[in-house]
Amino acid sequence: MPVPRPDPRALALLPGASQRLVRTVDGLADRDWKEDSGLPGWSRAHVVAHLALNAEGLTDALTGVTAGEPAPMYRSPEARDEDIAELATAAPGHLRDRLLGAITRFDDALGAVPDDAWHTTLERTPGGRTFVAAEVVDMRLREVEIHHADLAASYSWSDWGDEFALLLVEALLPRVDGTTALVAVASDLDRSWTIGDGGPTVTGPAAALGWWLTGRGDGAGLTSEGGRPPRIGAW
Known part of the structure; x- marks a missing residue:
């Protein structure tokens, strides 16, 4: 059975999607961050916090794959939600830096995964939903594009290619x-x-x-x- 690999279509699309997201976030004025997003109960700050923490969680998972010590994305569903709520209270400048840094580290972790390790099974939370490492690129692309539209800023689903x-x-x-x-x-x-x-x-x-x-x-x-x-x- 062939070893699974990331979808080359998603690999080609993700860098541009991340760059567009960063441009939108950089264009938010400080007063815009607490405005409602397209997600019930979440401000734009919550959406950006989630996108940063998602990249960090996927980075931890991929780093574990490379080290031969698979790790879950999040400690628990409750910890995920609590971390988003806490980070959403940070200053806009910190959120911008956190998102950019998370994207950069994710790219580095993705590039370090050995070709024969993409089949590794990973957990979203301990004992929770599982996925294989090869799916991470598709997962991150969907997170970036969908939640970029959820920001309800200068980008919407109608901008998707x-x-x-x-x-x-x-x-x-x-x-x-x-x-x-x-x-x-x-x-x-x-x-x-x-x-x-x-x-x-x-x-x-x-x-x-x-x-x-x-x-x-x-x-x-x-x-x-x-x-x-x-x-x-x-x-």
Whole structure:
């Protein structure tokens, strides 16, 4: 069986996605940080804190892979939430520096993983959900692009390129609730996917499909047989 490797499409897209995120964060005025984000209960500072801590957690996991001592991303679900809440209270300058430093260290850790170690199984939290090291790039790309849009600043899902939108739809459609059946049609990419047996056909640009599949928005840009697209649980 071949050793899994990071998706080359995600590897190519991640640097640009990270750079765009940093530019948006650098452009926030101090008064903007406490404003509401697109995520209920989270300010923009919470979103940036999460993005920094996510990169740090993935860096710790990859560093463990390289050392032959796999480590979880987070100590516990509660510790993850507490760390985000605490870091969100930091000054904007500290948050900017923390995010940039985390992105840089993540890139370094990613480049150090041996070719024969991408199959290593990792834990999100001890005893929690698992994933293999090769999935980390896709995971980080989704975090960056989706939460960049969640900042509700100068970037939205409509700015996603076709390549990322396609990767997102491919990743999220298999996670749709097993009781939901549908056909998703990316009208701009001439692609379609069938989930379950039958169900409505939901049609629209791939980026709009991706945003809807994260459980966000109201299905803007999409059409659905019989009315509004089915409700999708938040990602």
